[in-house]
Amino acid sequence: MDFWLDVTAMALMVSTSWIIAIRYILSGIKWLSFQSFMLSLLTAVLAIETGRTDLFVIAAITLAVKAIAIPYILYRTLKAVGIDRQAEKSFGRDRLIIAVLAMWAIGYYVTPDLGLGSGHNLYLSISIGMLLSGVLIMITHNKALMQGVGLIVIENSLFLAALSTSFGMPFLVDIGIFLDVLVVVVLIAALSFRMDELLSSMSIEKLRRLKG
Amino acid sequence: MVLAHVSTIHPIYFLSGLTLRNHYVLMYISYNIIIYNDLEMADVQRIVHVSINLATVAFSVGILFLGWSGLEHPTLLFAHPLFSDIFSTSFFTLNLATVPLSSVFLMTLGVLGVLSAIYGIGYGEVYRARFEGAWLDVGVFLFIAAMAVVFLAGNAFTFLFGWEMMSFVSYLLVVYESERPEVNMAGVLYLAMTQIGTVFLILAFYLLHQFTGSYDFAVFVHLARTLSPVLQSVIFLFTFVGFALKAGIMPLHIWLPRAHPAAPSHVSALMSGIMLKTALYGLLLVNLYWLSPTVWWGVLFIVLGGSSAVLGAFHATQETDIKRILAYSSIENMGLLFMVVGISIAAFALREWTIAGVALCATIYQAMNHAAFKSLLFHAAGSMIHGTHERSLNFLGGLLRRMPYTSIAMAVGLLSVAAVPPFNGFMSEWLVFLASADLARTNLHNVVGLFAAIALFALLFTGALVALMAARIFGVGFQGEGRSPGARAAHEAPFAMRLSLLMGALYALLLGLFPAFIVNALQLTLPEPLRFSPVHLWYTGNLFAISKLPFILLFLLVGGGFFVFLLLRLFIGKEQRHIAPTWTCGGERMAFMSYSATGFSQPVARTFRSLMIPVARGYMYRPAWDFVLKTAQYFRRIQNGSVRSYLVYLFVTVIVLLIVVR
Numbered sequence: 001m002d003f004w005l006d007v008t009a010m011a012l013m014v015s016t017s018w019i020i021a022i023r024y025i026l027s028g029i030k031w032l033s034f035q036s037f038m039l040s041l042l043t044a045v046l047a048i049e050t051g052r053t054d055l056f057v058i059a060a061i062t063l064a065v066k067a068i069a070i071p072y073i074l075y076r077t078l079k080a081v082g083i084d085r086q087a088e089k090s091f092g093r094d095r096l097i098i099a100v101l102a103m104w105a106i107g108y109y110v111t112p113d114l115g116l117g118s119g120h121n122l123y124l125s126i127s128i129g130m131l132l133s134g135v136l137i138m139i140t141h142n143k144a145l146m147q148g149v150g151l152i153v154i155e156n157s158l159f160l161a162a163l164s165t166s167f168g169m170p171f172l173v174d175i176g177i178f179l180d181v182l183v184v185v186v187l188i189a190a191l192s193f194r195m196d197e198l199l200s201s202m203s204i205e206k207l208r209r210l211k212g
Numbered sequence: 213m214v215l216a217h218v219s220t221i222h223p224i225y226f227l228s229g230l231t232l233r234n235h236y237v238l239m240y241i242s243y244n245i246i247i248y249n250d251l252e253m254a255d256v257q258r259i260v261h262v263s264i265n266l267a268t269v270a271f272s273v274g275i276l277f278l279g280w281s282g283l284e285h286p287t288l289l290f291a292h293p294l295f296s297d298i299f300s301t302s303f304f305t306l307n308l309a310t311v312p313l314s315s316v317f318l319m320t321l322g323v324l325g326v327l328s329a330i331y332g333i334g335y336g337e338v339y340r341a342r343f344e345g346a347w348l349d350v351g352v353f354l355f356i357a358a359m360a361v362v363f364l365a366g367n368a369f370t371f372l373f374g375w376e377m378m379s380f381v382s383y384l385l386v387v388y389e390s391e392r393p394e395v396n397m398a399g400v401l402y403l404a405m406t407q408i409g410t411v412f413l414i415l416a417f418y419l420l421h422q423f424t425g426s427y428d429f430a431v432f433v434h435l436a437r438t439l440s441p442v443l444q445s446v447i448f449l450f451t452f453v454g455f456a457l458k459a460g461i462m463p464l465h466i467w468l469p470r471a472h473p474a475a476p477s478h479v480s481a482l483m484s485g486i487m488l489k490t491a492l493y494g495l496l497l498v499n500l501y502w503l504s505p506t507v508w509w510g511v512l513f514i515v516l517g518g519s520s521a522v523l524g525a526f527h528a529t530q531e532t533d534i535k536r537i538l539a540y541s542s543i544e545n546m547g548l549l550f551m552v553v554g555i556s557i558a559a560f561a562l563r564e565w566t567i568a569g570v571a572l573c574a575t576i577y578q579a580m581n582h583a584a585f586k587s588l589l590f591h592a593a594g595s596m597i598h599g600t601h602e603r604s605l606n607f608l609g610g611l612l613r614r615m616p617y618t619s620i621a622m623a624v625g626l627l628s629v630a631a632v633p634p635f636n637g638f639m640s641e642w643l644v645f646l647a648s649a650d651l652a653r654t655n656l657h658n659v660v661g662l663f664a665a666i667a668l669f670a671l672l673f674t675g676a677l678v679a680l681m682a683a684r685i686f687g688v689g690f691q692g693e694g695r696s697p698g699a700r701a702a703h704e705a706p707f708a709m710r711l712s713l714l715m716g717a718l719y720a721l722l723l724g725l726f727p728a729f730i731v732n733a734l735q736l737t738l739p740e741p742l743r744f745s746p747v748h749l750w751y752t753g754n755l756f757a758i759s760k761l762p763f764i765l766l767f768l769l770v771g772g773g774f775f776v777f778l779l780l781r782l783f784i785g786k787e788q789r790h791i792a793p794t795w796t797c798g799g800e801r802m803a804f805m806s807y808s809a810t811g812f813s814q815p816v817a818r819t820f821r822s823l824m825i826p827v828a829r830g831y832m833y834r835p836a837w838d839f840v841l842k843t844a845q846y847f848r849r850i851q852n853g854s855v856r857s858y859l860v861y862l863f864v865t866v867i868v869l870l871i872v873v874r
Binding site for chain 1: 853854855856859860862863866870871873874
């Protein structure tokens with residue numbers, strides 16, 4: 001079972017690193033869907049290992065909401081504004097990859113050794129690295145939809161952090177968070193569509209024009 | 213009906229219980245009157261108003277006697293640590309004590325408090341239409357109490373507490389007529405400036421505490437002289453800036469000509485008469501009684517004081533708003549006081565004890581005199597505004613016939629401010645003159661002598677300008693014809709105001725008539741080495757000869773004038789008078805065709821055009837404001853409204869914190 005945990009964790013790292021450097025928004029959404037799918041897989045593996053039923057439910061909801069519903073909503077919005085939109089990044093691809101590597105390094109560096117003899121909690125390191133990379137996505141990407149993608153990455157990282165330290169948050173809290181994330185994504189989708197209509201661009205820098 | 217009355221007077225009833233006990237009793241009586249006699253609302257307000265003012269009068273008389281007894285017997289009135297169970301520090305100790313120096317100021321405060329409270333009974337009638345009229349009376353009471361705390365303070369906490377309370381209450385009183393737009397601006401400016409000043413005072417007290425280990429003034433008296441000279445100079449600079457802001461010395465004066473005219477007149481009288489003196493009191497206490505002064509402190513005092521005296525007097529001749537004129541005159545007088553303090557400090561540093569003593573004596577005497585005549589002038593100006601509803605000299609005129617009492621009071625005040633012999637301004641300025649001349653004479657070979665000579669000329673020049681200002685106010689405002697309907701329909705002030713005006717005039721006259729008595733009393737307030745015996749005054753072997761001096765000089769003035777008149781009569785003959793109607797280009801003769809206040813001051817304005825440099829505005833406040841705006845631009849670059857830059861700040865902060873905390 002540890003093998004599958006490691007595989008899914010690796011997949012999370014790869015997908016996160018790749019989302020920051022994509023060229024088309026569409027591939028960003030696809031990789032996000034892949035990442036969420038891997039996360040639900042990880043949850044399921046953990047559920048089998050620990051035998052907790054609530055984790056199975058969480059895994060199923062993750063699959064349904066994060067891997068299917070949210071990417072679908074984003075995809076619909078992208079289709080409405082034009083499927084071939086490119087992501088607009090503030091820095092070049094090479095620098096962003098280096099930055100992400102630095103985020104993983106920082107994530108590893110800051111994770112405390114709990115002194116249990118088991119060394120680092122590698123999953124916590126990965127989750128912190130993902131968190132920072134998610135913020136990095138929001139900072140470097142200009143398009144409103146990619147901001148949404150970055151937000152989901154941050155959310156995924158927090159989910160992973162909760163899983164790795166205490167096998168998930170209380171059930172109700174998780175459900176609440178799923179609902180919140182769904183609402184936020186719907187809002188982002190709707191606002192991105194309106195922005196594109198009004199400003200003929202999804203670039204959030206254009207929002208400055210609205211200032212009085 | 214009855215219930216309505218009780219509920220509407222409730223706030224004042226509540227407040228009175230908070231502030232003063234005897235007033236509580238009065239309120240209780242009036243409360244009963246309402247219930248049993250069912251008085252009208254206006255009567256209740258009147259009773260509240262008069263009773264608060266009478267309580268203020270009683271309180272002021274108490275302060276007067278406190279000062280009287282404190283002059284010879286320094287007493288500790290009250291010393292008790294506050295919240296001793298919460299803070300272990302000794303800072304929060306309320307300590308009230310009298311020292312001879314503060315006693316003089318306390319007595320002045322007491323007299324002014326009595327005058328202003330009596331004046332307020334009449335003057336507050338205008339404000340009684342608004343029910344907040346009673347708040348004005350409460351404010352005046354609190355203002356006097358706060359100033360009493362400043363003068364009675366025996367440690368740093370009490371002093372700063374009183375100082376802040378005084379500043380805040382006076383701010384509230386300045387913005388009392390807040391429906392006038394300029395008043396709010398003046399109030400904000402005043403509050404900002406006075407807070408900046410307080411920062412410097414706190415720094416100075418902090419330094420004193422840091423190196424003496426105590427907050428008590430009694431300890432400072434003994435230990436402050438042992439500090440290193442550099443530290444003493446730093447403390448001096450902090451107190452100088454802090455107190456000069458309050459005193460309205462020239463580069464730091466901008467709040468004064470706005471705030472003083474904005475306040476109700478008896479508040480202006482208190483502010484100008486005694487609040488500015490709190491700054492002088494603080495300066496004297498710190499720099500002459502605690503620290504051991506250096507010559508350059510005195511030079512700084514002389515230069516800034518002299519320039520503010522001359523420029524203040526100059527601006528006083530230029531303004532037309534009667535209260536603004538008086539405000540500039542206050543700047544001029546504070547400048548004069550700073551100049552004499554400078555003489556005293558320089559003489560102290562040069563070990564010229566007698567000159568320092570005479571100068572210090574002159575300072576305190578002049579401060580008392582200024583308090584007397586400036587409060588009288590502000591009261592008279594308030595009476596003019598009350599009677600005519602006009603503030604500008606250009607719209608006044610002919611008040612001598614319509615407002616005789618106000619005219620007499622104004623005349624006495626103006627003669628005093630112009631230092632005409634039997635009135636009170638003269639004796640103190642004579643002592644100032646004496647001290648500066650002495651210092652200049654004994655330091656002929658020294659650069660300090662030069663500054664003393666500059667002080668001497670500044671004094672003379674100021675005197676000339678002030679005489680012009682006085683002549684202008686009286687000549688334009690009280691003689692001739694009324695230049696506006698308000699001035700033509702002027703009515704004399706109500707009885708309480710007239711009473712206060714006459715009492716003020718009498719007080720100003722008494723201070724001038726018994727200089728020997730006052731100089732003797734002031735001897736008690738001087739520090740030990742500075743006390744001088746009358747023989748040291750080189751023009752007389754006997755202190756009581758001073759008392760004759762005003763009369764001799766008055767006689768010389770009048771007699772000299774008469775002599776000149778006789779000579780003219782003898783050599784030129786009787787003047788020829790042709791009475792003919794004024795030629796007005798064929799039109800009707802109108803009052804505003806007569807010589808106006810602006811016209812009156814034109815010769816001075818033309819002659820001293822070069823003095824009208826906006827130094828404070830152009831070289832201090834404008835650059836400071838520009839600097840603030842430029843800094844704000846930099847901050848704007850950080851605070852740019854882009855979500856992503858905020859995320860960057862968050863991101864960097866989180867990473868740094870994560871790495872640091874690890």
